[in-house]
Amino acid sequence: MDSTTKKVRPGGASVLDLDLKATVGGGVEDAYGEDRATEDQLVTPWTVSVASGYSLLRDPHHNKGLAFTFKERDAHYIRGLLPPVVMSQELQEKKLLHNIRQYQLPLQKYTALMDLAERNERLFYKLLINNVEELLPVVYTPTVGEACQKYGSIFQRPQGLYISLKEKGKILEVLKNWPERSIQVIVVTDGERILGLGDLGCQGMGIPVGKLALYTALGGVRPSSCLPITIDVGTNNEKLLNDEFYIGLKQRRATGKEYADLLEEFMSAVKQNYGEKVLIQFEDFANHNAFDLLAKYGTTHLVFNDDIQGTAAVVLAGLVGALKLLGGTLGDHKFLFLGAGEAGTGIAELIALEMSKQTKAPVEETRKNIWLVDSKGLIVSSRKDSLQPFKKPWAHEHPPVTTLLDAVKAIKPTVLIGTSGVGSTFTKEVVEAMAEFNEKPLILALSNPTSQSECTAEEAYKWTQGRAIYASGSPFAPVEYNGKVHVPGQANNAYIFPGLGLGLVISGAIRVHDDMLLAASEGLAGQVTKENCEQGLIYPPFTNIRKISAHIAANVAAKVYELGLASRLPRPENLLKHAESCMYTPNYRTYR
Ligand SMILES: O=C([O-])CC(=O)C(=O)O
Numbered sequence: 013m014d015s016t017t018k019k020v021r022p023g024g025a026s027v028l029d030l031d032l033k034a035t036v037g038g039g040v041e042d043a044y045g046e047d048r049a050t051e052d053q054l055v056t057p058w059t060v061s062v063a064s065g066y067s068l069l070r071d072p073h074h075n076k077g078l079a080f081t082f083k084e085r086d087a088h089y090i091r092g093l094l095p096p097v098v099m100s101q102e103l104q105e106k107k108l109l110h111n112i113r114q115y116q117l118p119l120q121k122y123t124a125l126m127d128l129a130e131r132n133e134r135l136f137y138k139l140l141i142n143n144v145e146e147l148l149p150v151v152y153t154p155t156v157g158e159a160c161q162k163y164g165s166i167f168q169r170p171q172g173l174y175i176s177l178k179e180k181g182k183i184l185e186v187l188k189n190w191p192e193r194s195i196q197v198i199v200v201t202d203g204e205r206i207l208g209l210g211d212l213g214c215q216g217m218g219i220p221v222g223k224l225a226l227y228t229a230l231g232g233v234r235p236s237s238c239l240p241i242t243i244d245v246g247t248n249n250e251k252l253l254n255d256e257f258y259i260g261l262k263q264r265r266a267t268g269k270e271y272a273d274l275l276e277e278f279m280s281a282v283k284q285n286y287g288e289k290v291l292i293q294f295e296d297f298a299n300h301n302a303f304d305l306l307a308k309y310g311t312t313h314l315v316f317n318d319d320i321q322g323t324a325a326v327v328l329a330g331l332v333g334a335l336k337l338l339g340g341t342l343g344d345h346k347f348l349f350l351g352a353g354e355a356g357t358g359i360a361e362l363i364a365l366e367m368s369k370q371t372k373a374p375v376e377e378t379r380k381n382i383w384l385v386d387s388k389g390l391i392v393s394s395r396k397d398s399l400q401p402f403k404k405p406w407a408h409e410h411p412p413v414t415t416l417l418d419a420v421k422a423i424k425p426t427v428l429i430g431t432s433g434v435g436s437t438f439t440k441e442v443v444e445a446m447a448e449f450n451e452k453p454l455i456l457a458l459s460n461p462t463s464q465s466e467c468t469a470e471e472a473y474k475w476t477q478g479r480a481i482y483a484s485g486s487p488f489a490p491v492e493y494n495g496k497v498h499v500p501g502q503a504n505n506a507y508i509f510p511g512l513g514l515g516l517v518i519s520g521a522i523r524v525h526d527d528m529l530l531a532a533s534e535g536l537a538g539q540v541t542k543e544n545c546e547q548g549l550i551y552p553p554f555t556n557i558r559k560i561s562a563h564i565a566a567n568v569a570a571k572v573y574e575l576g577l578a579s580r581l582p583r584p585e586n587l588l589k590h591a592e593s594c595m596y597t598p599n600y601r602t603y604r
């Protein structure tokens with residue numbers, strides 16, 4: 013661009029700009045590029061207006077419903093549009109919780125909560141934050157899985173951006189249609205592997221929406237700076253292709269160059285529109301694309317893959333917690349995974365990395381304590397030539413073994429981790445075998461949602477006579493076995509990504525580094541108290557999640573500064589206090 017070109021603003025005023033301006037701040041301040049656009053470029057005619065009257069009540073960001081005071085009702089032309097009572101936010105919250113508890117079906121609760129978010133955002137977040145243990149399973153796993161399966165019929169209003177093959181060549185324009193400008197976190201999916209439910213195409217939108225609700229509720233990132241995106245390149249799900257209510261493109265998935273080109277345009281457009289510091293979280297992509305995208309964009313954008321890296325950080329933190337119960341160091345344990353996809357290999361690699369840091373042994377050595385089983389059996393060196401690249405580091409010397417049960421018997425792991433997305437695969441025989449040679453077998457059934465869990469909490473306790481230490485990806489209620497109550501842990505990446513994201517945002521990180529994941533993991537592990545351990549808990553309860561997220565964010569930010577990857581300078585002295593002070597709170601504001 014010529015450094016003295018005339019620039020046009022929607023108000024008609026022309027400004028002279030300098031190229032310098034285009035580099036400083038990476039476009040966050042000038043999010044729509046209006047100041048920088050040349051006369052022949054298109055701009056969006058945004059206007060800023062003050063909501064009042066009926067439209068104020070219809071604006072979810074500002075609506076307070078019955079909580080508007082009479083002074084506010086007068087000042088904003090809403091007197092008479094509401095019944096005469098003035099209700100506190102606390103009372104509104106109580107009423108809504110009561111209403112939501114009346115619904116029998118989780119999906120009804122989900123729809124009621126999404127309706128609330130559409131109506132009164134602050135009340136939605138207040139309710140979610142104050143009742144996180146109860147409502148997390150509604151806005152998140154397992155219910156969000158069912159919501160995605162039925163998204164076509166429950167779809168009411170757009171909650172995020174849809175970018176399909178039809179938008180090719182226009183993605184920048186599409187981003188500009190989103191009503192918020194200062195985006196800090198994007199969660200994007202292409203819907204090909206939604207939880208353990210498979211290809212749900214465009215209906216995967218429930219996932220970015222749910223994850224970002226947690227960014228705000230658990231991590232304190234402002235709702236207006238969160239953007240859910242679904243990339244629709246088609247679906248290979250026959251049922252959806254034949255469903256008259258399906259909301260996505262009715263074609264089989266684009267692959268190869270067509271796919272890569274659309275993603276490339278998307279990634280470039282995001283950076284152009286929001287700058288270098290926008291965080292992009294890849295979510296629920298199928299294995300091949302997940303690893304490729306992370307490798308491709310990890311060096312040029314601020315990205316991480318939640319299923320590979322977020323899950324890894326949360327599991328590593330749980331293992332550190334479990335060591336307090338089991339004794340020994342990571343290096344003293346032997347790990348066996350069922351599932352060698354994103355979560356399996358991601359967790360395995362982070363464990364190996366941490367072991368290598370602790371023991372100073374090369375990571376090639378520490379990997380040898382970790383074994384993975386995929387659909388063809390134990391991953392061993394004789395299979396190396398036919399393995400996908402992300403599985404190759406795990407092909408150790410061993411005779412072939414085809415079943416999980418035989419692998420458990422041959423390897424004798426102390427820790428069994430399920431990440432295959434297939435339910436009920438930790439059979440009675442498998443769990444009993446674990447209990448034969450482990451006093452306290454550690455069993456992590458991580459696949460989501462609940463229907464895909466490798467075994468239930470009850471099964472794990474029953475089949476090990478109450479000796480197992482058990483955690484799952486989706487929540488299970490406490491189980492009473494032989495007069496003792498066992499509280500299962502929830503090893504879900506929801507512990508990590510909100511705090512990790514907050515830490516990246518407040519430090520102005522420009523790249524994600526493995527050490528930041530380790531810092532996030534340590535931040536979480538550090539929040540497991542002595543009392544938690546005494547109860548057999550390897551994770552702290554979700555009730556304290558905002559405090560936990562602040563600690564994770566502070567740890568992550570410290571690492572970002574240490575690595576010289578922070579762009580928000582100078583570094584705040586007390587990062588924990590700083591993280592806390594940056595967190596969004598949903599209390600109503602008073603309007604003048
Ligand atoms: O969404 C969740 O509950 C965890 C997750 O990322 C997945 O299973 O893909």
Ligand SMILES: [Mg+2]
Pocket residue numbers: 207295296318319
């Ligand atoms: Mg996921």
